[in-house]
Amino acid sequence: MRFVKGHGTQNDFVILPDPDGSLDLHVSAVAGLCDRRTGIGADGVLRAVPTKLSPEAVEIADRAREAGAPVSPGGAEWFMDYRNADGSMAEMCGNGLRVFARYLVDAGLADPGEFDVVTRAGVRRVRLGTEGDVTIDMGMPRVLGESRATLGVDEYDGLVIDVGNPHLACVTGEPVGRLDLSAQPGFDPAVFPQGVNIELLNAVGERRVVMRVYERGCGETPSCGTGTVAAAVAAARLAGESVGTWTVEVPGGLLTVTLEENTSLLTGPAVLVAAGDIPPAHLA
Numbered sequence: 001m002r003f004v005k006g007h008g009t010q011n012d013f014v015i016l017p018d019p020d021g022s023l024d025l026h027v028s029a030v031a032g033l034c035d036r037r038t039g040i041g042a043d044g045v046l047r048a049v050p051t052k053l054s055p056e057a058v059e060i061a062d063r064a065r066e067a068g069a070p071v072s073p074g075g076a077e078w079f080m081d082y083r084n085a086d087g088s089m090a091e092m093c094g095n096g097l098r099v100f101a102r103y104l105v106d107a108g109l110a111d112p113g114e115f116d117v118v119t120r121a122g123v124r125r126v127r128l129g130t131e132g133d134v135t136i137d138m139g140m141p142r143v144l145g146e147s148r149a150t151l152g153v154d155e156y157d158g159l160v161i162d163v164g165n166p167h168l169a170c171v172t173g174e175p176v177g178r179l180d181l182s183a184q185p186g187f188d189p190a191v192f193p194q195g196v197n198i199e200l201l202n203a204v205g206e207r208r209v210v211m212r213v214y215e216r217g218c219g220e221t222p223s224c225g226t227g228t229v230a231a232a233v234a235a236a237r238l239a240g241e242s243v244g245t246w247t248v249e250v251p252g253g254l255l256t257v258t259l260e261e262n263t264s265l266l267t268g269p270a271v272l273v274a275a276g277d278i279p280p281a282h283l284a
């Protein structure tokens with residue numbers, strides 16, 4: 001089985017091309033591939049399957065069209081089947097989608113420029129820039145209320161934000177570089193029955209934030225694209241703003257989030273670093 005390895009601001013992924021839709025990915029196979037000692041090592045797996053060969057993806061694309069989403073006519077040809085490092089499925093991955101788009105273009109499976117990709121969060125438009133950056137239309141983030149994260153004895157208030165997947169974005173005055181994110185922070189399971197990605201962030205300047213994240217199904221990662229959108233929304237609220245461009249500094253680099261009236265855009269790098277073969281026994 002072929003694989004490609006890539007990352008977006010150090011949030012890293014194993015891409016598994018599945019051109020005939022025959023790959024039955026088990027939780028343990030994903031966890032094995034993502035293991036940093038016994039596998040390839042990654043924060044997640046991106047299975048690339050033609051939309052038409054995945055009933056799940058066909059349904060998502062149809063629903064998006066019915067809801068009036070401007071799915072490009074020949075577009076949305078590929079489904080990004082995203083899995084976290086522990087093997088769990090998630091709806092959306094912002095860094096992963098940039099890397100996925102880069103892979104499709106490099107592999108000759110999509111034309112450079114702009115195209116649509118099906119994700120579990122809906123159809124997302126991607127645009128490859130000329131400088132190596134990729135921009136994704138992430139849709140309209142929804143603020144659903146407030147909740148609290150706990151780190152040891154410390155509590156952090158935050159906003160419950162849906163970016164296709166669930167987030168709790170907590171702005172704090174305590175420098176986030178000092179926080180211990182080595183263990184799962186506490187959260188209210190009644191608010192997040194499916195788990196949550198938790199961002200802790202400092203507003204450090206004019207539309208600039210520093211963020212760390214503890215991802216559902218992964219642990220602390222150097223970056224989370226959907227998390228940066230949630231962070232920008234939380235920082236914007238604090239500043240009494242709702243639109244504009246925020247720079248989000250994560251341990252793995254810099255991402256740009258533009259909040260618009262009806263949508264949000266995420267821009268950042270997407271790099272492919274290796275390719276190879278996985279022995280079939282490793283996927284069994």
Ligand SMILES: N[C@@H](CCC[C@H](N)C(=O)O)C(=O)O
Pocket residue numbers: 011044084089090091092093094095096165166197215216217218223224225226227
């Ligand atoms: N790293 C991702 C988010 C991946 C999914 C997340 N862990 C979840 O379970 O929702 C990103 O870049 O957005």
